[in-house]
Amino acid sequence: MLLVYARGGPPPSDAIPKAAAATDRLHLLLLDPLPLPAVAPAARCCASVTDLTADRPEPGELIDRIVSLARRTAADAVLTFSEFALLAVAEAAERLGLRGPGPGAARARSKRLMRRTWADAGLPVPRFRYVDSLTDLERAWAELHPPILLKSAWGAGSIGQTVLEQRAQLAGALRHMLGALTAARARSMSELKAGEAGHELIAEELIPATTESWYDRSGYGDYLSVEGMVVDGAYHPVCVTGRLPTVPDFTELGNMAPCVLPEPLQHTVSELSRRAVDALGLGTCGTHTEIKLMADRRLCLLETAARFGGLLLTQQIEAIHGVDLVGALTRAHLGQDPGLPDGLLTGPGRCAAGSVNVLATDSGGRPWTTRPLFLPEAVDWDRLLSPGSGIRVAPDFTVPSGTVMHRYRTGHGSLNLAGVLLLTAPTPQVLLRDSYAVLNGLEEALAGAALAHG
Incomplete structure (x- = not known):
C-alpha cells in the first residue's frame, strides 16, 4: 500500500498505524510535513518514507510522481485521507489500474460539478450560480434570492465563506475570498491538482435550515453528516453524526456522536445520503455527506466528500461503535473484505x-x-x-x-x-x-x- 499524506483527514498519528496494521507493507509519500506526534509512528510503521515537502511537484507532475513511486514500491493500492490530494491520488490509481474513487472524485471535489450533478438528478440543493468575476457575482445577486453565500468551489473548512446581505458587499467579499484562498494555500489547505481552478467560486442561496421537527431539545446544529464508504461502487452508510451550531460565517464548532435522532429519522437522512453518493458515481473511497435539516422534516444537501470526515470523526466512531474505518478502507483498496457493519448504526454505542x-x-x-x-x-x-x-x-x-x-x-x-x-x-x-x-x-x-x- 502507498499512502499519500497531505493536510486534512483523520490524525495521521492514528491513521498511519491503523493503515499499516491492515496491509503487509505500508509506504508513505509526504506532500506536507507530518505533525510532530505522527513522526515516530510513521518511522515505526512504514517500510519507506518519501519526503517531497521541500520540493512539492507542480500539479501536472504530481500524478506522475505518485504513479512512479507506486510502481517502484510494487504497491497494490494507492490511498489518501486528504481532501486536497484526493484528485491526484484518484487519477494515479486510475492510471495504475488500481481501486480508487474513480472519475467521480472530481464531482465530489468541485462544488460546481457536485451541485450540477445533484440538480440534474433531481436531488434537493440550493439554487446556485458559478462565479469567476465581479460581473458573475453581480449577476448571481440579481438572479438569486439574497442573502446569498459566496464560497470556494474547491475549498474546505469554510475558508473564505461570506454571507452577502447587501449589494454593496459584493466587491469587498470577492477581495476577501481571494485573500483567504491565498492564505489557505500558504497553509497547505488548497487543492493540489486543480491549479488555477482553485479560484473557481460559487454563489448560492441560503438554505432555510432549522432543527424544528427534528430534535426534541435545543443545542444541536441544523445539519448532520453521514459517514460511510463506497466499495467497488456500492455505498455503505455507517452512522449519522450530529453537529453543534456553526458561528459566522458557517465555521464549525464541533460534532456530536452518536446521533440522538429517532432511528426512522436517521434512516431518512441516510437514504438521502445514499442517493447523493450514488449520483456522484464513486468507486472505492470513504464518504462524508453533510445535509441540512429543514422544516417539516425536509432535507437539503450541502456536500459529499470522497474521503472520511476530518479531524477526530474516525476516532469517535471507533470509540462509540467499535468500527475502524481507516483499517476498513485500507482493506477495501486491497480487494479484501472491509468488515463493515451490515447496516446503519443507530444505537447508543459504548x-x-x-x-x-x-x-x-x-x-x-x-x-x-x-x-x-x-x-x-x-x-x-x-x-x-x-x-x-x-x-x-x-x-x-x-x-x-x-x-x-x-x-x-x-x-x-x-x-x-x-x-x-x-x-x-x-x-x-x-x-x-x-x-x-x-x-x-x-x-x-x-x-x-x-x-x-x-
Missing part, C-alpha cells in the same frame, strides 16, 4: 464522544476579548466537565502549549483553528452540556491556567 474546535469565540460566535496563552495541561477541566466525562487534546491538530491565541476572524473558517479537543461522556445529553461548558468557559479557564502556571 459511550458518547464529540470534538470541540478550539477557536477564540464562544458558542454564540462572540469573539474573545482577551488573547490568553493556550495551556491545556494547566486548565482545571473538572470545573467545566460533568462527573464521568473526559477530555484530551488532539495533538496532531493543536498548537503547542504556550501559544498565544489569535483573534477570531469571521470568514476565515478553519484558518482560525488553534486546536481540537476530544470529549467523552456517559450519554449524549451530558456530552452536549459539556461541549457548551467548554466553548463558553475556555477563555476564562485559560486565564486561570496562566495564573496557576505562573
Whole structure:
C-alpha cells in the first residue's frame, strides 16, 4: 500500500498505524510535513518514507510522481485521507489500474460539478450560480434570492465563506475570498491538482435550515453528516453524526456522536445520503455527506466528500461503535473484505464522544476579548466537565502549549483553528452540556491556567 499524506483527514498519528496494521507493507509519500506526534509512528510503521515537502511537484507532475513511486514500491493500492490530494491520488490509481474513487472524485471535489450533478438528478440543493468575476457575482445577486453565500468551489473548512446581505458587499467579499484562498494555500489547505481552478467560486442561496421537527431539545446544529464508504461502487452508510451550531460565517464548532435522532429519522437522512453518493458515481473511497435539516422534516444537501470526515470523526466512531474505518478502507483498496457493519448504526454505542474546535469565540460566535496563552495541561477541566466525562487534546491538530491565541476572524473558517479537543461522556445529553461548558468557559479557564502556571 502507498499512502499519500497531505493536510486534512483523520490524525495521521492514528491513521498511519491503523493503515499499516491492515496491509503487509505500508509506504508513505509526504506532500506536507507530518505533525510532530505522527513522526515516530510513521518511522515505526512504514517500510519507506518519501519526503517531497521541500520540493512539492507542480500539479501536472504530481500524478506522475505518485504513479512512479507506486510502481517502484510494487504497491497494490494507492490511498489518501486528504481532501486536497484526493484528485491526484484518484487519477494515479486510475492510471495504475488500481481501486480508487474513480472519475467521480472530481464531482465530489468541485462544488460546481457536485451541485450540477445533484440538480440534474433531481436531488434537493440550493439554487446556485458559478462565479469567476465581479460581473458573475453581480449577476448571481440579481438572479438569486439574497442573502446569498459566496464560497470556494474547491475549498474546505469554510475558508473564505461570506454571507452577502447587501449589494454593496459584493466587491469587498470577492477581495476577501481571494485573500483567504491565498492564505489557505500558504497553509497547505488548497487543492493540489486543480491549479488555477482553485479560484473557481460559487454563489448560492441560503438554505432555510432549522432543527424544528427534528430534535426534541435545543443545542444541536441544523445539519448532520453521514459517514460511510463506497466499495467497488456500492455505498455503505455507517452512522449519522450530529453537529453543534456553526458561528459566522458557517465555521464549525464541533460534532456530536452518536446521533440522538429517532432511528426512522436517521434512516431518512441516510437514504438521502445514499442517493447523493450514488449520483456522484464513486468507486472505492470513504464518504462524508453533510445535509441540512429543514422544516417539516425536509432535507437539503450541502456536500459529499470522497474521503472520511476530518479531524477526530474516525476516532469517535471507533470509540462509540467499535468500527475502524481507516483499517476498513485500507482493506477495501486491497480487494479484501472491509468488515463493515451490515447496516446503519443507530444505537447508543459504548459511550458518547464529540470534538470541540478550539477557536477564540464562544458558542454564540462572540469573539474573545482577551488573547490568553493556550495551556491545556494547566486548565482545571473538572470545573467545566460533568462527573464521568473526559477530555484530551488532539495533538496532531493543536498548537503547542504556550501559544498565544489569535483573534477570531469571521470568514476565515478553519484558518482560525488553534486546536481540537476530544470529549467523552456517559450519554449524549451530558456530552452536549459539556461541549457548551467548554466553548463558553475556555477563555476564562485559560486565564486561570496562566495564573496557576505562573
